[in-house]
Amino acid sequence: MRGGGERPVGEVFDGSSRAVIFAGDCARFLPTLPEGAARLIVTSPPYNLGKVYEQRRPLDAYLEEQAAVIAAAIRVLAPDGSVAWQVGNHVDRGEVFPLDALLYPLFKRHGLVLRNRIVWHFEHGLHCARRFSGRHETILWFTRADYVFHLDPVRVPQKYPGKRHFKGPRAGEPSCHPLGKNPGDVWVIPNVKHNHVEKTIHPCQFPVELVERLVLALTRPDDLVVDPYMGVGTTAVAAIRHGRRVAGAEIDARYVAIARERIALEARGLLRTRPMDRPVYVPSATHAVARRPVPVARSSP
Helix, strand or coil: CCCCCCCCCCCCCCCCCCCEEEEEEEHHHHHHCCCCCEEEEEECCCCCCCCCCCCCCCCCCCCHHHHHHHHHHHHHHEEEEEEEEECCCEEEEEEEEHHHHHHHHHCCCCEEEEEEEEEEECCCCCCCCCCCCEEEEEEEEEEEECCCCCCHHHHHHHCCCCCCCCCCCCCCCCCCCCHHHHHHCCECCCCCCCCCCCCEEEECCHHHHHHHHHHHHHHHCCCCCECCCCCHHHHHHHHHCCCEEEEECCCCHHHHHHHHHHHHHHCCCCCCCCCCCCCCCCCCCCHHHHHHCCCCCCCCC
């Protein structure tokens, strides 16, 4: 729990540590976990784009590797657990390959049920010149027949909180849920770019609040959350903040060190993150960045 005091981060899973980061490949790490131990497996794997933390390879080879990781992860999944696989697009010579569509059959072969295809929308990213700029990624949420789901902790403010029933026996009474509304399957959450409070050296880290929503909705206190591709520890931060245990793997030693530092700060209540309930920033009309600049006259050649 946040502010509950710093505890050592384990290097191997033995059941005694609240947080474990294995410095190595998830293909070596996942088999060390007990079968059925994880209530939630949440991760964002590499997209096979040739980023600094991955080696670009043929798409078929990438999908074979993902199939093996997914199979190993599902072995660890509790009978009523959830898998949340957050992905974007693979792009090759200008053609877009949606990874959620390509990975969907790899989960279905294990008999899992897709509960939601969550769209994560954000405002910032690469500006494309020959296609529309990508401003969303997706989360595939899979379960078995039984699963844990808590809606109340992740409700968001009502758009019309004062709305009342128009007719019937409850006419005149408030018609909205007093705790807020279901957040739906389109989540508008800022991505972690250069001026984001959570930004580290990782080029593609996802925001803590994205994982917090999944942890709160799909797990119970003290449950185990597993992230096969831990990166700089975002999943660990979200899990520890809400009293869950966490275990994951990361191959890059720089990211492992940052993840351990972030976990230590979180345990002491000192890690700065964007709050879950903060609205997306919209500059006022009088702000300089919201005003169209006066065209600058160009001098004649």
